[in-house]
Amino acid sequence: MSTHPAKSPASKRLALAAGATLALSLGACASLPESGEPPSGPTAADAHRISVTETGEVLNVPVGAGDMTLSHEARADLAAFARSYVRWGHGALMLSIPTGGGNADAAARLAQEARVWLAEHGVPYGAIHGALHDGSGGDDAPLLLSFMRFEATAPECTPLWRQDLAHPRGGNQAYESFGCANVANLAAMIEDPRDLITPRDETPRDAARRAVVLEHYRDGEQTHAVRTSDERVTVSDAVQ
Structure with a gap:
């Protein structure tokens, strides 16, 4: 009759810990089952981007050798340029x-005279910087x-009639020009395209x-503007 030595509680705990570690290691190697959901595609802003480029606006003001003041046409051009x-x-x-x-x-x-005229039409005087260019060889530079x-x-935006809207590739993905019109409208409406690069x-x-x-807050008074009775009546009539 053979006998086996009894295992101590510490040995049992060590064996359990080793088994748990092995199970975790094997689990890490196993791949997760596929969820069946297709990967999310790019958004309309990602697929159709607005291109912002830096450019220059130029105005040439004719100057004759005998001119004493700006012409009416030059003043109109400068006013539009200032705006x-x-x-x-x-x-x-x-x-x-x-x-x-x-x-x-x-x-x-x-x-x-042009500098003063520009300032009168909204251009900060300090924003107008002077420079020189070569005008030799003539009298009309x-x-x-x-x-x-x-x-x-x-x-x-690719026209719809050039696209296959049946989505033969599957996955319930958007067609090629989906959202392109909205992005194009944004490009046409934005006040200053630089806002797309950095905020103002x-x-x-x-x-x-x-x-x-x-002061009203310290005195315990209302801090907002107080409406008159006429204003309240006008608002009340407008929402009826």
Whole structure:
């Protein structure tokens, strides 16, 4: 009759721990069953991207040797150029003056007038930077104005009649131009394409209004604007 030595509790615990470790190791090697769900495809913004490019806007202002002031046409062009800069411009507005030509004196005179005219139409005076360019060899070299802006180019949307909308590839995936029209409309509507690259700076807070609100708060008064009885009646009638 053979006998086996009894295992101590510590040996049993060690054997159980080794078995658990082996089971975990084997489980890590096993692959998970497929869920049956297709991988998520790209979004419309990923599939149809807006292209933002940096470009320049340029204006040439003719200057004659005997010109004493800007013409009406030049003033109108400068006013439109100023509006474009205020709306879309980034960086400095460059005003380059021709030198060395027969109209150099007239160009310097009209450049100063153009600077004032631009400032009167919304361009900050400090944003107008002066420069010089070679105007020798003639007497009709123009003033050159330029600034940097951004343009958004919409993606090209493939027409539906060129696509197979039956989705032969399966997986319930969107057709090729799905969402492209929305992205193209966004490219056409955005105020400043640079907003797609980086957000704008915050506008400064209204210090005067902030002081009024804090004063009302300290006095225990209402901090919002108080409506008159006429305003309440008008709103009440409008929503009936």
